[in-house]
Amino acid sequence: MLEIGAVLEGKVTGLTAFGAFVSLPDGKSGMVHISEVSNGFVKDIKDFLKEGQEVKVKVVGISEDGKISLSIRKAEAPAKKDNPRPPRKADKPPRANVWQGQPKQSKEAMSFEDMMARFKQVSDEKMTDLKRNSDSKHGGGYSRRGSGRN
Numbered sequence: 001m002l003e004i005g006a007v008l009e010g011k012v013t014g015l016t017a018f019g020a021f022v023s024l025p026d027g028k029s030g031m032v033h034i035s036e037v038s039n040g041f042v043k044d045i046k047d048f049l050k051e052g053q054e055v056k057v058k059v060v061g062i063s064e065d066g067k068i069s070l071s072i073r074k075a076e077a078p079a080k081k082d083n084p085r086p087p088r089k090a091d092k093p094p095r096a097n098v099w100q101g102q103p104k105q106s107k108e109a110m111s112f113e114d115m116m117a118r119f120k121q122v123s124d125e126k127m128t129d130l131k132r133n134s135d136s137k138h139g140g141g142y143s144r145r146g147s148g149r150n
Contacts (some may be wrong), residue, residue, distance in 0.1 A: 002026060002068065004059050007075050012053045020049050022057055022070055030068030032057060039073050 002024070010022040010030075019033045032055075037048050049055070056076070061069035110118070 002028060002059060002062065004062060006059045008057055008059070010055055010057050010070070012049050012051055012055060015045055015049060015051060017045070020045060022055060024057075024068070028068060030057070030059070030070040032070045032072055036060070036069075036071035036073055 008024055010024045012020050013023050013029065014021040017034075019031050020037070021029055021031050023029045034042050034045050037045060042048060055072055057070040057072055058075035059068060060071045060074060063069075
């Protein structure tokens with residue numbers, strides 16, 4: 001008996017713009033919608049399937065009136081990953097805040113006033129550094145006079 005989740009061998013009996021009809025071993029036939037042919041985008045089903053081609057399909061649905069929905073892409077074994085999943089943020093050790101030279105503090109541990117005071121302090125330090133670097137690189141800072149061009 002045919003059931004959802006079964007993986008079967010079938011033969012492509014017809015191609016349409018929206019899918020392919022496949023004959024199944026028990027004399028029944030089903031349809032593979034174009035979106036179930038491949039994991040990638042399928043513009044033209046004829047680029048992937050030919051009439052008479054043997055295909056492995058998975059039964060993904062059986063309607064009340066007996067229509068059988070099939071999937072080629074779900075019948076394929078999932079590709080084995082060579083690399084394990086990238087580490088999630090929770091798996092990574094906390095990074096030091098490079099610019100401030102201090103480890104990041106949890107925002108829950110700081111009150112709003114503490115965070116504002118820290119922000120102001122860091123902002124003032126950055127502005128002082130910017131002014132100092134600007135003065136030394138540009139010979140005393142910005143001049144409102146013209147550039148000397150006529």
